[in-house]
Amino acid sequence: MATAQDLVRTQCARFATVDPQLPATYPVPEGEPIVAHTRDGSPVAGIVARTVNPPGSMPTLWQTEVVLELFPLVGAHPREGMDALLHAWRTWLAERGAPERDSSCVVTWPSRDVPATRALLDHGFVPLSCLAVRRPTIETRLTKLSGTVKVRRAGPADLDAVVELTLTELEYAALVGASVYRPDAPRLKRTAAHMRLHSSDPVWLAERDGTPVAVAECGWVDTGGSPGSHRLHPGMWAYVNCLSVHEQVRGTGVGRQLMTWVHDEFARAGVLGSFLHYNPPNPLSSVFWPRQGYRPLWTTWEVRPATALR
Template sequence: MATAQELLRAQCARFAALDPQLPDGYPVPPGEPLVARTTSGDAVAGIVTRTSNPPGSMQSLWQPSTVFELFPLIGEHSREGMAALLGAWRDWLRSQGAPERDSACSVIWPSRDVQAAKALLDGGFTPLSCLAVRPPTPPCTFTELSGTVTVRRAGPADLDAVVELTLLELEYAALVGSSTYRPDAPQLKRTAAHVRLHSSDPVWLAERGGTPVAVAECGWVDADRPSAGHRLRPGTWAYVNCVSVREHDRGTGVGQRLMTSAHEEFARAGAVGSFLYYNPPNPLSSVFWPRQGYRPLWTTWEVRPATALR
């Protein structure tokens, strides 16, 4: 019977063959252990964690109140191993009395592992979010804009405009992804924007005729620290937290112009690349971000509520 360490080594070797952009390791946090066997009799394992996102937390805007996350250790048995582990997880959840509302089961897995994707789809999971990466290549050429559009760094005096634009993005994302527009969203977004605008994190505004029409909230992540880098290869990465364009300005090239400015600064700062999260069911971001040079690295698969796992 394979040990957890043997499964982990085989799994990391498979990841390296699947996608050279994946990090060398795979996070295995403390949690509840699961064991299962494939139909061929091979042993697989996993760790389940439970996270609570109480009212008033930023995490509650893009996750349910209760999240059960599975960290599979399935070695080379991608499809059969994932299917067997999901069956064991389903039985475990029943014994735990998982909440029937505002809850989810979540698995974050390499986007290119289509064998595991089939098992997750069969288990009732939906690919709700992707961590996508972009190398520090020259910026894409952008569409010629009509009218007068300028891009500048935002400052503390732009707080109201930044909050308004980020709330518009949250409202749209809640319809087509994993986000939830909760009653305290305006205050949470205002607090986060206030901190960001008073820090070194870059925020850009696009203005047409002096009126803000789009925002890009960005930051920096040091992936040499395990807490930040277990999904990325080592180095300093630029993080695109939120990009929002007013509805009547979508499709005019404003978003592309905004990100050209951001990517130019990322390159000047020496970032090894940039990353972001987008929702595959979102008909705008699922088209926009690949055009800007981003491609999926990790996919977050979810079942909501947690009791819907089959």
């Protein structure tokens, strides 16, 4: 009989054929196990990890307060195995209960694993977020824009401008993705921006005629030694935490010029690549980021509330 280790090995071997950018390992966290079988009797399994985000905490801006995340171990059966496992998860939820408000069921799965996609859709999941990656390149061409647009590194004195722009992005993202604009969002964003502007993480501003019109909050991650960064090949990566362009200048090329500058800086730093999260339902970012060279690696599927799992 197949063990969990057997399922992981088979699954990782299959992932390597689905997408060579996927890491060689798959995370199996601590949690509650679920076991199921496909129609032909093949065993599959999964681990359910429960996360509670307290009110007023930063993760509540992009997650529900109660998150039930399933880590599937479906071996060589992406569609039938995922379907069987999600049926078992529904029974698991019925037995243990879940909040009817501010809760979610979450599965993060390789974006290119199309057979599993069908099973997730059939059970009511929606693709709310993608982890997308880009290879480092230096682009010498900067778009010529009307007016004077300059890019510079932001500092502590730019706190108000950074907070205003990031709140604008959050407000829009809450309409088209996993983000939630909560009452304490201004306080949380201000605290986060203050810490970022006083750290080594780079924040860049684009200014038109001296007025900030776009911001890129970025950072560095060593995926070889950073917990929770197991979805990328090990090494030093750059990430884009937030890109926000003022509504009045969207579509004029400011965001493209800012990211050209940012990507040049990433490449000069010698990183393996850069990554970010964007929302597939977002009509702006779902077009903008692929044009900047990003492509989906992992897709996060959600059902909100958790009780809506089919």
